Amino acid sequence: MSDIRLLKITEKRLDILKLMNIESLEDLINHYPYRYDVIEETYPTQEDDKIIIEGTLISPVKIFFRGRMSRMSFSVEDVYQVTIFNRHFLRQYLKQMTIITIIGKCQKDKITASDIKIKPISEIQGVHPVYSLKEGLTQKSFQQYVKKALNLLKGNIESFVPEEYIIKHQLIHKESALWNIHFPQSQEDIKQALKYLKYEEFLKFQLTMQTIKQQRTLEVGIAKRFDVQKFQSFILSLPYQLTQDQQTSVKEIVSDLQSPRMMYRFLQGDVGSGKTVVSSVALYANYLAGYQGALMAPTEILASQHYQTLLSFFKDTDVKIALLTGSLTNKEKERIYEQIQNGDIDMIVGTHALFQKKVEYHRLGFVITDEQHRFGVEQRKALKNKGSQVDFLIMSATPIPRTLAISMYGDMDVSTMKTMPKGRIPVVTKYIKSSSMKPILKDLKEYLASGGQCYVICPLVEDSEVLDAKSASQIAEAMQQYFRGTYQVGLLHGQMKDDEKDRIMQDFQKQKIHILVSTTVVEVGVDVKNANMMVIYNAERFGMSQLHQLRGRVGRGHQQAYCFFMSSSTSKEAIERLKYMEKSHDGFEISMYDLQIRGPGEVLGNRQSGLPTFLVADVFKDFPILNVAREDAMRIVEGYEKRNEYYHLMSTIQEKLKENNEYVD
Known part of the structure; x- marks a missing residue:
């Protein structure tokens, strides 16, 4: 790295640059414009x-x-x-x-x-770059610093992309790309610069993914052997027949468990496609092989639900299951710690409590994390490292097209579930242009009178002076007054203590609460089959994938379910999104539409998922480039030991992986 002081500017200006995470000449030239003013x-x-x-x-x-x-x-x-x-x-x-x-x-x-x-x-007139800057720096002065840095580094900026691929894809070299991105003479200059820079970012990422995948194939796992007849009998004993996608996913996961290499698989499925059943079957195969299994969920509510599901699935077997969450008393935790360490527990369900220092497993062989993008990389790693040669499955209900999943999660094998269990009826979805429940109050009363329960979702916990949106507290209070003496109204939000949240959710499941007013804390996994109506206030404030997740909380049984999106927004884009949701029930289509509009960070949580935040590339808009980079990376990784020109490239990637073994950013 070249010292930023070579610019010979004041300490005050250096401090401002430092606030922008610019501490070298390389950092400076990699701080790209976020837009361009074209003056003509x-x-x-x-x-x-x-x-x-x-x-x-x-x-x-x-x-x-x-x-x-x-x-x-x-x-x-x-x-x-x-x-x-x-x-x-x-x-x-x-x-x-x-x-x-x-x-x-x-x-x-x-x-x-x-x-x-x-x-x-x-x-x-011409094309003028516009940068994101801290106060105290002007666009003009920053551009002068960039020009000086590029001149100081002249002749020393190497293209990361091998010459073979620069020729193949008709790319300009990196030094030219940097001059073009900062000092374009035309929009064609910007196009050529972005073509190189996007490809380079994707190639680095894909080389990293492919290198990690190659290293994992060399990691010796444990080939788990078990009684196949017992396993098949368990599947036949389930309360319903597995869908084709569930059967395929089970085969892929079981094949991984039986393989002598470690499993690292990504299981994605649409809302309601039955990932929990697949994970339960996989845990049973692991149990039959004589190993403990751990299932980690992001919230206590979801962990408790998984625990209850496993209890029901394994009620006629000898499988011993425990629930480990932060809200247990110290005495309860100590008892479970001892049982886990002694091997008296076969399957452990819980939150991040599963990887605390005090938890020592007897023979951990399989780890599953649900809603994987809600866990940080370090959290997942900490749980996996609780055992030796542990097989690892991560699940997500934010589905994306399989080809995109393979490119984004290139270091993992991907299983995809689209088909729904038989008898699942699509939720009737309606966009209501209103900020109050008045237009649907008659429908709600008739539905409650028939014995059903209802979710009411709000974007805020408390009223806000800044945001014009309904709060759960305000709506719950109003509904409690309106339905006093007729129906019980409950309130649920993330600021409550875990035991209080669990109590309210249990009361809702036991039908002691008829209307549950909540924030998005119910978004993932909560399953109440008698609740078949949902009203979402300020629906325009939620992403489409999130609305689809929320809508997935109703229609879990065999009754017709209804979801109302309330919005008084005048935004054309917001109205189009909500109308799109009325007619579409395919989570893969919805997710792609949402990702194109809002970008991956909003939908998938890039920083937490272990995916890098690209500077110029967009994994969805630039998917063709991502796909080409993946194919090129696979060829380079396969043949780099025989090709001298690839050796330096791969050495760079491997050095970076030693510093951060998740990805190179």
């Missing part, structure tokens, strides 16, 4: 009211202040009345007959300007 004369059309024009200021400038806010207005060319907000510091330059360039939005003869340049358009 533009007049509005019917479809687009954007305007960029040059004009002569012909009237005195008027400024109005309201607190710290300002509004400045003036006329240009006897044609346009211009208004701009919070740019009063430009007043000293705006003298009559000054030629200026105005950028903004136009309606008839009125322009609301977003920026004003005190220069004619001929002097500033």
Whole structure:
């Protein structure tokens, strides 16, 4: 790394750069623009009211202040009345007959300007990068630092991508890409720069994934042997027949358990596709082989539900099951710790309590984590390391297309479940343009009178002065008053203590509570078959995948279920998303649509999932590049020992993996 002090700038400026995580010349040139201003004369059309024009200021400038806010207005060319907000510091330059360039939005003869340049358009037209900067740095000064850094590093910026692939994919070299991304002369320059930089990011990521996968294939696991007849008898004893996807997933997982290499598999399935059944069957195979199994869930509510499910599945077997969560008393925990260590417990279900220091397993052979993106990398690793040569299965109900899953989770084998169990009826979904329950109150009363239960979901726990959204506390209080003496209304949210949450959820399951007002704490896994109506307030505030997850809490039995999305939003995009949800029940389609709109960080939780946050690449919009990079990485990893030009490349990846054995960022 080259010392940032080579720029010869003030300590104050160096401190600002440090706040931006820029501590070397390489950090500086890798701080890319987040957008570009293209300045060329533009007049509005019917479809687009954007305007960029040059004009002569012909009237005195008027400024109005309201607190710290300002509004400045003036006329240009006897044609346009211009208004701009919070740019009063430009007043000293705006003298009559000054030629200026105005950028903004136009309606008839009125322009609301977003920026004003005190220069004619001929002097500033072109493509201008815009950076995310800390206060104290201007766009101009930052660009000067980047130019100086690029000149200092001239001739020493090597392309990470091998020459063979630069030629194959018609890429420019890295040094040219960096000049183009920071100092483009045209939009074609930006396109060429991004083509190289995106491919390089994906190639690094895929080389890392493929290297980890190759290393794992060399890791010696335990080939688990068990009584296949007993295993098949257990599957036949289940209360329902496995779907085709469940059968395929079970075969893949059991094959991994029987293999002499360690399992590292990613199981993804749509809401209600039956991942819990598959994981239970897999735990039983592991048990028959003489090993302990652990199932980790992100919340106590979900852990408790998994525990109850396992108890019901294994009630006619000798399997001993325990639930280990943080809310147990110390005495209860100590008793379970002892049973786990002595091998008196065969299957342990719990939260992060499963990997605490005090927990020592007798013969841990299989670990499953549910809703894997909710656990940090270190948490998953800590549980897996509780045993020796442990097989590992991670599950997620945020489904993405299989080809994309293989590319994103390239170090794992992928099992995908789409088909639903027989008898599952799609949830009738309706978007209601309202901020209150008034339009559906009659439906709710009739449904409750028939003996059903209802979820009411709110985006907030308490009222907010900042956000215009319904809070669970406010809605619960209003509904308690309205239904007093008729129906019991409960309140559930994440700020409650775990034992209180469990008590409320149990009361709802036992039908002591008829209406459960909740935040998204019920999003994952909670299963109450008598609850077949859901009302979601401010539905526009949730992502589509999250709405699909929430909707999946109803319709768990054989009765028709209903879900109402309440929203008074006027946003065209928000309304389109909610209307899309009315007609689509395929979690894979919904997730892809959601990912394209909101990006992977919002939906999958990149930082927690162990996936890198790419600087310029987008795994969904740039999927074709990701796929090509994956194929190239597989070829490089397979043949690098025979090709000198790949050796340096792979050495870099392997060195990085020693520092961080999850991925290279």
